[in-house]
Amino acid sequence: MSVPIHRGQDVSQPAIVVESVSKSFGSRTVLNDFSFTVPAGTTFVLLGRSGTGKSVTLKLICGLIKPDAGTVTVNGADITKLESRELAETRKHMGFLFQSAALFDSISVGENVAFPLRRHTKKADAEIRDQAQALLEKLGLGKEYDSMPGDLSGGMRKRAGIARALAVDPSILLVDEPSAGLDPITSREIDELLIEIGANRQATLVVVTHNMPSARRIADQMAFLDEGRLLAQGTVEEMERSEHQLVRDFMKAPQGG
């Protein structure tokens, strides 16, 4: 069997390796000698109570926060040691949905989605608008191209954030609580979309979620973050049989956390 190669990515090599990472803010230690590996083309779901450092972990992977100790390797390169230009090159292949969506509030929703295309492609204006519009439609926001982010509901902003993260067709997608604030039906649609991205495009996904039904549906691997480290890691079945009561309780909860 030949090893599938996707956009120059060697699938046999892990897409993300977080190794012995520690991170403190002032006197508060958030991550303490924390490690995990995400094989390329798989979906990794990160669970944990609020404030345990899940969002910080995603930012570490994107190089937005530097660890105090340890390494973060993305597609074979240590992201903490890259020059700003190399880091930018790596980020062109990453998509990031922020917990707060972080849409640019001075431009329209459609232009938010078009922004990375305008920056990183040489496509004509009409083509970029079409592409942004198509992405918005895919996320049920077809009518919102000209709306301003401030006029959208929280769930709509989240979906617009996903559209923007998908615009560059990323090989690594970091998703922070995609279904928070969404109704169950929309939430399920987002799951389907994430599964489709994981399966069809062979992208690597790291998803932070509190929504257990959703986590079960999309995860290849799960991990539970507690007190700066991974308390448990494994497949859904393995997590259900975890020796830790906290993890088992979390897995049972309909809306864990």
Next chain:
Amino acid sequence: MTSAEEAIEWFGGLSLFAGQVLRDAFRRPFEFTEFLRQVFEIGWRSAPLIVLSGLAVGAVLSMHTRSTLERFGAESMIPTALAFALVKETGPLVTGLLISGRVGAGIGAELGGMRVTEQIDALESLAVDSFKYLVVTRVAAAVVCLPLLTVLMNFSGLLGGFFAEAAISGASFAFYFQTAFSSLAFSDYIPPTLKTMVFGFLIGSTSSYLGYNATGGAEGVGRASTQSVVLSSIFLIVANVILVKGIFFLYPGSGS
């Protein structure tokens, strides 16, 4: 940590930040579109404020000048005296302070808002150098716009002075402006106008520094915005003393 240490650390941070602005300003790629947008924001949209203030300041200065010069029977000197006062000091300083208020507060609040709502992180995650895109463009635009706004202030001031004068003495427009400009030399005009580029740099980098590094939610943004105005005004006034001294040193004639 004592507050003295904090202050030193803060200044160190600001100096490094300003140094990086200077370095990155000459490093490709240039964010030209964003720079133009900022020139529009900082320059063009400040123009009404500058014109109105200039008219009022010029009218008031002219009335004071008249009451002084009348005692010596030197009313014909009024346009010259006003032109000197405006061009050499009042125009640059008032422009600087007005822009500290309008633009300093704006940059502090805008960048602060983008920081605490993770929009700066979002820019970075989309492979954009947020420092070049947000900070360098704003500082560069402030540096370019301040001398232009100062020229606008000077002209509006003279015009305000003319209106005040015309109401009293019925001076003609041509006579007024001819007298105003006849004794102004290059060294009277250019150095004080160009020194406002330093004001622009101070306003731009101080307020960007505060906004770009804002923490603590909406409250932090408000703080960044207020501090931007206060600190850039103070820095500007202090820098002005040094600059005026420097200009006297370089152009001794301009003191007379």
